[in-house]
Amino acid sequence: MDSPEIPPSDRREERPPASLPLPAAFLEFLGENGLDPALYSKADTIPRYIRLKPGMESSVVTEIESELKCDLMRVSWLPDFYAIPPEIQIAGSKAYQQGKIYGIDAASGAAILALDVQSGDHVLDLCAAPGAKLCMLADMLGSSGSLTGVDVAKHRLAACRTMLQKYSLGDRSRLFVADGTSFSILPVNSNLGSMEGIFSRRIQSRFCFTSSARMNDLACFEFMLFVTAFVGIEDNGSIFSEWTSKRSWKDRQKSKKAKAAGSPHLPSTSEPELIYYGKDSGLVGLQKRYVLHPSTDAAACTSGYDKVLVDAECTHDGSIKHIQKFEFWGWKTLDRRVLNVERTGNLLHLQLGLLTNGFKLLKTGGSLVYSTCSLTVAQNENVVQQFLSKHPSAELLKINPADSWPCRSGGIQKTLRFDPATSQTSGLFVAKFVKL
Ligand SMILES: C[S@@+](CC[C@H](N)C(=O)[O-])C[C@H]1O[C@@H](n2cnc3c(N)ncnc32)[C@H](O)[C@@H]1O
Numbered sequence: 001m002d003s004p005e006i007p008p009s010d011r012r013e014e015r016p017p018a019s020l021p022l023p024a025a026f027l028e029f030l031g032e033n034g035l036d037p038a039l040y041s042k043a044d045t046i047p048r049y050i051r052l053k054p055g056m057e058s059s060v061v062t063e064i065e066s067e068l069k070c071d072l073m074r075v076s077w078l079p080d081f082y083a084i085p086p087e088i089q090i091a092g093s094k095a096y097q098q099g100k101i102y103g104i105d106a107a108s109g110a111a112i113l114a115l116d117v118q119s120g121d122h123v124l125d126l127c128a129a130p131g132a133k134l135c136m137l138a139d140m141l142g143s144s145g146s147l148t149g150v151d152v153a154k155h156r157l158a159a160c161r162t163m164l165q166k167y168s169l170g171d172r173s174r175l176f177v178a179d180g181t182s183f184s185i186l187p188v189n190s191n192l193g194s195m196e197g198i199f200s201r202r203i204q205s206r207f208c209f210t211s212s213a214r215m216n217d218l219a220c221f222e223f224m225l226f227v228t229a230f231v232g233i234e235d236n237g238s239i240f241s242e243w244t245s246k247r248s249w250k251d252r253q254k255s256k257k258a259k260a261a262g263s264p265h266l267p268s269t270s271e272p273e274l275i276y277y278g279k280d281s282g283l284v285g286l287q288k289r290y291v292l293h294p295s296t297d298a299a300a301c302t303s304g305y306d307k308v309l310v311d312a313e314c315t316h317d318g319s320i321k322h323i324q325k326f327e328f329w330g331w332k333t334l335d336r337r338v339l340n341v342e343r344t345g346n347l348l349h350l351q352l353g354l355l356t357n358g359f360k361l362l363k364t365g366g367s368l369v370y371s372t373c374s375l376t377v378a379q380n381e382n383v384v385q386q387f388l389s390k391h392p393s394a395e396l397l398k399i400n401p402a403d404s405w406p407c408r409s410g411g412i413q414k415t416l417r418f419d420p421a422t423s424q425t426s427g428l429f430v431a432k433f434v435k436l
Contacts, residue, residue, distance in 0.1 A: 020324060023331040029317070029339050033376040039427070042420035043324045047073070047083035049425070050090060050101045051109065053167060054080055054139055064095045077404050078109050083424075086321075099167045104132040107418035107428035110407070111311065111371045112136045114399045114416075114432050120144040121306040122187035126180040126358045129156030131163040133311055138169035146281060147173040148305070150183050154275065161276040171278040178272035180310075181353035184294040184361070185272060186303055188282030240283040240291070243276060297360055301435075304363035312351045314372035314379050315344060318427020320420050322373070344378075351383045359387075359394060362435045367397060370431045375419060380429035381411040397432045 020040045022030075030037050050072075052060065061072050061082070070088050075081035083106070090096045090103055112133055117123055117140035128134045128149035138147050151157040154177045164170035176183065272292065277283045283291055295304075315338045316322045326334045337343075355370050362368055370387075372379050388394055396414040406423045407416045415431040 020327065021331075023334065025335055025339055026323075026331070033317075033378065035317070035375050039375075039420050040320060040323060043320045044086060046086060046320065046420045046424050046426070048086050048088060048090075049075065049104060049106045049109070050082050050084060051104050051136065052080045052082065052101055053099065056100055060095070060100055064093070064101060067093050067095060075106055077406065078106055078113070081106055081109050102132060102135060102163070102167065104136060105426045105428075107407075107423060107425035107430075108133055108311075108371075109136060110402070110405055110416075110418065111369055111428060111430045112140065112309070113401055114430055115307050115309055115367065115369045117141060117307055118145075122304075123147045124187075124305040124308045124358065124361060125149045126183065126308065126310045126354055127151060127312055128175070129153060129160050131160035133309060134160055134173075135163055135167055135169055137309065138164060138167075138173055141172060143172075145172060145306075146187050148185070148187065149173060149175045150178050150180050150272075151175075152177070152179050154273070157275060164276070164278075170276065171280040174277040174281045174283060175275050176272040177275055179270065181350065181357050183272060183357065184300075185292060186295045186300060186361070187305055188286070188291060238288045240277065240286050240288060242279060242284055295361075300361050301364045304361050304366065306363060306366045308358040308362050308366070308368040310354050310358040310368060310370045312354050312370065312372050312379075314347060314351065314374040315339075315376065316373050318375040318419065318429075319373040320426055322426075348378060348383065351379055352386055355383060355387050356391070359391060359433065359435065364393075364435050366435050368433045368435070370433070372429050373427055374429070375417070375427045377411055380417075380431070381415065384412055384415065384431050393436045394433045395436055397434045399430065399432050 020043055022037055022040060027037055052064075065072050068084065068088055068090065070084050072082040072084060075083055081104075084090075090101060093101075095101045096103075115123075115137075117137060119142040121141065122145055123137055123141060125134050125137055125147070129151040131149070134147070134149050141147055149157065149160055151160070157175055157177050161170070161175055164173055164175075176185065274292070317338060323334075351372065355368075358368055358370075370384065374380065384396070388396070396412070398414050399416060402416055405416070406425075407418045408422050409415065410417045410429060410431070412431070415429065418425045418428040418430075420427065
């Protein structure tokens with residue numbers, strides 16, 4: 001007689017024990033979420049991944065190999081990605097310091113490819129820091145379109161600014177410290193339509209300009225630059241000039257106030273704070289008040305972002321290397337940062353809020369990728385399900401390149417799950433939506 005099939009929960013006992021000394025509270029968290037502790041035994045075996053900045057000559061690979069003293073193994077399913085042994089540190093290498101490579105997990109790379117960014121797209125990254133995905137998004141964008149990065153933590157977003165500048169990827173980017181659940185600023189070009197009206201009316205009354213023909217975007221843009229030059233003089237300094245790291249007196253006063261109000265993250269007004277914009281971000285020469293005005297749902301449908309990434313805040317339990325760090329930070333901090341029930345409850349609300357607002361800012365026909373580095377169903381499939389039940393204009397999309405990716409299907413059709421055992425990567429859940 002055939003021996004009865006072992007239920008999955010019992011099969012776990014046969015696997016090698018986790019090499020990390022996982023604390024009881026974390027094991028309990030894994031148990032409650034139906035996750036296998038054996039995954040954490042892979043911590044020392046899954047490779048570290050680096051991405052070679054596109055456009056680098058292939059000779060650079062040999063150069064980097066001799067500097068890092070290891071082979072760079074090309075990741076066949078992901079362009080420009082290489083695997084290196086997990087113990088190799090890249091931060092001290094010249095290749096890293098000169099901006100030729102950056103560290104980014106292969107699963108994160110897959111999430112960006114899933115978004116299918118095309119040259120000319122207006123892209124929003126709603127939880128951008130510390131910025132590895134943001135850099136890859138900027139790379140995919142090429143020489144047209146725009147990239148807007150948002151994060152609630154100012155010090156973390158400042159790290160994004162450093163990254164973009166280091167890798168010369170910031171020209172088309174702008175960075176806002178803001179709450180991603182309520183951020184409502186549209187891409188710059190989208191404002192042209194509404195500003196066309198504002199400027200036309202203003203100029204008509206000033207200069208008796210009476211053309212009834214609708215200006216095309218380019219003519220309108222040139223016209224606006226001309227107009228802002230005049231209006232700007234009148235408004236004395238409210239025009240975006242080229243970005244500088246030197247802060248104005250006004251900005252310094254603003255952050256003093258925010259500090260005094262006791263918020264380390266958000267300015268006291270909770271208004272989005274622009275902490276960087278590149279020379280081709282579309283802002284230079286424009287009036288601040290027209291760029292920073294909040295949008296309506298209807299405006300977003302016609303003039304919103306083409307692509308949105310919501311790489312939501314989560315418990316990070318799927319990021320094996322992150323969990324590994326608690327060996328140094330102390331397992332007690334894991335309780336506070338990962339397992340705290342109240343925090344986890346709030347997280348679910350936050351994740352749904354981020355996904356909902358990211359979708360709101362998407363133009364009709366645009367697509368959104370929702371990802372988390374948690375392996376729990378609660379933070380992934382359940383959030384997706386709840387979101388879909390409230391948004392009839394949202395539909396899950398098949399992620400086409402995934403046919404050749406080493407990942408599994410998520411608990412809902414068309415969603416994906418990467419994990420150390422299946423993918424040799426960090427854990428990541430990925431879902432892609434289209435706005436109908
Ligand atoms: C998983 S990390 C994002 C990683 C990032 N996408 C990358 O590839 O480097 C989540 C980020 O969400 C940010 N965050 C948390 N709450 C937020 C909110 N309400 N609005 C915007 N960002 C938020 C955190 O500060 C954190 O930087």
